[in-house]
Amino acid sequence: MLIASNDRFQPWLDPTATPQLRIENVVKTFDDFTAVDDVSLNIYRGEFFSLLGGSGCGKTTLLRMMAGFATPDKGRIFIEDTDLVPLPPYERPLNMMFQSYALFPHMTVEKNIAFGLKRDGMPKDEIAERVAKVLDLVQLSQFAARKPSQLSGGQRQRVALARSLVKRPKVLLLDEPLSALDKKLREATQYELVTIQQQVGITFIMVTHDQEEAMTMSTRIAVMDKGKLVQLGTPAEIYEYPQNRFVAGFIGSVNMFDGPLRENHADYAVVDCPAWGGPIEVGRGIGYGLGHLTTLAVRPEKIQLAKLDQPFAPVNRATARVKDMAYLGNSYVYHVVLESGQVLKVTTPNMGLAPEQQMRRDEEVQIGWDPSACIVVEP
Amino acid sequence: MKAVRFLGMPKPGQGRGWVISGPFLWFLVFFLVPFLVVVKISLSTAEIAIPPYAPLFTLSDDGTISLALHLGNFQYIFSDPEYVLAYLSSLRYAAGTALITLLIGYPVAYGIATSRPGIRPALLMLVVMPFWTSFLIRVYAWIGILKPNGLINNFLMWLGVIHQPLEILNNQFSIFVGMVYAYLPFMILPLYACLEKLDHSLLEAASDLGARPFRAFLSITLPLSLPGIIAGSLLVFIPAVGEYIIPTLLGGPSTLTIGTVLWNEFFNNHDWPVASTVAVALIVLLVGPLMLLQHFQAKEETR
Structure with missing residues (x-):
């Protein structure tokens, strides 16, 4: 059932559209604990997709399997027609923004951002150009020569975003990108992140435990509980028509x-x-x-x-x-x-x-x- | 909320001076004072007396106190090639030891730091275990291992790899073996402490950005473990420069190091002033560059 919606793009309604990222029956167990239990998802190009759930629901494990830091026990993950599972993280056409930001403390902002481009063997002047452009996008141009320790939390968050965007990945994975920010800044950054996503046109897949954040930013939300996908839909669908007790209670009261x-x-x-x-x-x-x-x-x-x-x-x-x-x-x-x-x-x-x-x-x-x-x- | 403070309890921050004064006093009494005594003796001349050196201050009959500072010892040790060679050879042994312990210790420390957390204490225990036996006995044990009819030579001859015993005792090789063996834990422990703290997500981020494992090691792990490398190298280098026992026991009679020279001057020649001069010069040569290094590091950090 669908909500009469505005003119936002909804490729998942178009039967002829092919998904950009396909997760097929993925299972991941740690010892005797099933972290991700038979999850399948189709995510389309240009979506701002959220994986939402409480801690331990498997959302982060699922994201880490897309990035290549965990290997599914069963199931497959495709980006366009490439099977991602056999590829090591450094060969996958997607980038990740870490919850802790994972900025290299011994490198300047500029060097942090240039790191990924250097690994691709890009010529120096082109790297400088790309770095300058992305610094401009996140409004940090005047901080290029600073070290991460000399930045505020919000600035670090934007460096992390710039560093993961600069390689122009097909898909950007964001692990709780706003959780380290204080409430006011978090709200402002939510809109900023959506604006940047629309500017660069890259598919964003975000993990979050914050239902309000997911509602504000996402095209679609996948609600997870105990490793299972419990509901998939637009924010309005999930809020207005929660399918079960868990979703109804988790999204709002x-x-x-x-x-x-x-x-x-x-x-x-x-x-x-x-x-x-x-x-x-x-x-x-x-x-x-x-x-x-x-x-x-x-x-x-x-x-x-x-x-x-x-x-x-x-x-x-x-x-x-x-x-x-x-x-x-x-x-x-x-x-x-x-x-x-x-x-x-x-x-x-x-x-x-x-x-x-x-x-x-x-x-x-x-x-x-x-x-x-x-x-x-x-x- | 205000914390309740009872009568006689120090104000917050007041206790800090007391805590610091402990180590400070220790340093003053057991390092600085003896060092000044040594400096004093180095400025004196040898005499056949008790103590065997001339006093700095002499009180003459007419009531004048005269101070005689004898700088000749310093001039002497820097003009005599034997001392200069001893310094150079000690620096070479110490630098070589630091380098070899780094090359061996880094992989060991890395291995421990990346092992399962459950077995790390056991692995660290193995590193520290040799300290449970007397240092002297352990160095003696190496003589038994390295001598012409020792463990290694007997084993290799039994295998038929060699027919003549290898000369691996009483030369540079055996000195390096002993020094590397003795100082390895001092390299491994600070390196481990540094590598263990390394945030694993940094390596994941590097991998995510396209760095293969070795590239990630060079760009992330190595530079971030630099403080551990410096700490470990200093912990090995500084005591290794003045090392006496290992060169004496494993290096044979002709070994020339600053430790053996010092011993000779002090116990064989009974020339306390020259022995003190050798010691003072060593400290100045070591501490000078170290203080400069620290000065630049502190500057780097505040920048």
């Missing part, structure tokens, strides 16, 4: 309800949820038989709250008590308790309500959401 399917129609369905205290209407048909135990998920920002005396329209509604609330500046986070005892998380934008209109702790309130806000996830 979510409230979940379980219950048997009571009614199923073409454009709506009804699920009996004891925790909610009654039926919940879902805005589309469900592919299960009646009575099937179904899991529903609702995002906190799609739930509405209202005072008891206010008119309240949503189809699914109930009363609940505000247990806790937090002020986040741009929004409020409420923890509300249903009659069944289940606690729901609700976020509302800060619209500058008058004090008497605001919810208070321990206040009884109306809570509800529209059928379209509700999604069905696999357990």
Whole structure:
């Protein structure tokens, strides 16, 4: 199922397009631990592709297999029509930006960046030209003669990027490229990285544990858990239609309800949820038989709250008590308790309500959401 | 948050002076003072007396104190070719030893640093193990190995590779064998410490950028292990210049090194002033260049 999307390029929808990088049934085990478990992926030229998951989910191992620092036990990795697996890292047409940046501490910025070009035996004047160009791209021209230790964290990050870009690889692998930066700089760099990627037109494959980062930057995201690929899709697809509990919980926060399917129609369905205290209407048909135990998920920002005396329209509604609330500046986070005892998380934008209109702790309130806000996830 | 400080507890930073003063005092009492004594003796002349040298200060009957600084010893040792040759030969043995221990020690240290972490302590233990036996006994053992009817010659003759015993004792070869053997751990340990710290991702990055393993070694590992190479070389070179036991035991009677010359002047000729002069000149020759080296290194680092 697809979200009506803007004009961003979506080669994965084009049946005639051939993927640039193909990962076929790759398996990697360390001793008795399966790090990557039968993963297959197609990545297209020009994509900004993210491998997203918690620590130990196998995303970094998968990236290292593409770079050549780990060998798959089974499966194959192709770039265009070249089988990468038998090639050592120094013969692969892709480059990697390391999480630690791995800048050579004894070389200047310029020499660090020129290192890869020298290995290709490129003539000196051409190297100088390429280095100058890429330094300009990352806005570090005036730092060419510095050593890495004389740079700030953000500058080092850009040197690492420049060094991995300068060879114009077919694919650039980025291992947690922003994790060492502080929050403000990280947000600014997210956009910068996307801009640079679009300028150079190289396929980027990024490993990250930060779902917000993946959402902001990626064309598509592959969510991994315990070595398996659990969902592949655009950021919007993954957020709006998480396929299972893990994805729903990992990408943003979510409230979940379980219950048997009571009614199923073409454009709506009804699920009996004891925790909610009654039926919940879902805005589309469900592919299960009646009575099937179904899991529903609702995002906190799609739930509405209202005072008891206010008119309240949503189809699914109930009363609940505000247990806790937090002020986040741009929004409020409420923890509300249903009659069944289940606690729901609700976020509302800060619209500058008058004090008497605001919810208070321990206040009884109306809570509800529209059928379209509700999604069905696999357990 | 403010840390609670009890009465009598030093302020943060105040204790540092005390901690440093320990080694400093040690250095003062056990190195600098004896060294000044040696310098003093070197400026004196030999006499048949106890102690066997002329005092620097003499108090005459009319109450004048006269100070006699005798610089002739320095002039003497630098004009006598025997001393100059002894210095040169010692420097040559020391430099050769440092170079050979580096060539042998680097691969060993590299091997230990890249081995599985679990077996590294055991490998390091093997490097240090010889220290458990007396140095003198170990050097004597080499005589047994190298002498004409020793282990090596007997073995080679039994194999039929040679028919005459090889002359491998009491010459330069045996001195180098003994020195390299004795000083190898001092090269391996600082090199290991340096290589073990090397960030493996740097080598991965080099490989990723197209460097074959040997190229990556030359461009990354070698330059980054330079501090270890320098430390190891100095740790070997400095004591090796003044080495006395190994040249004496393994080098035969004609060996000319600064250690043997010193011994002769002191114990055979009882010429304390010349012996002291030899020692002082050695220190000046060694320490001078080292301080220059350190000065330039410090400058390089702050730049």
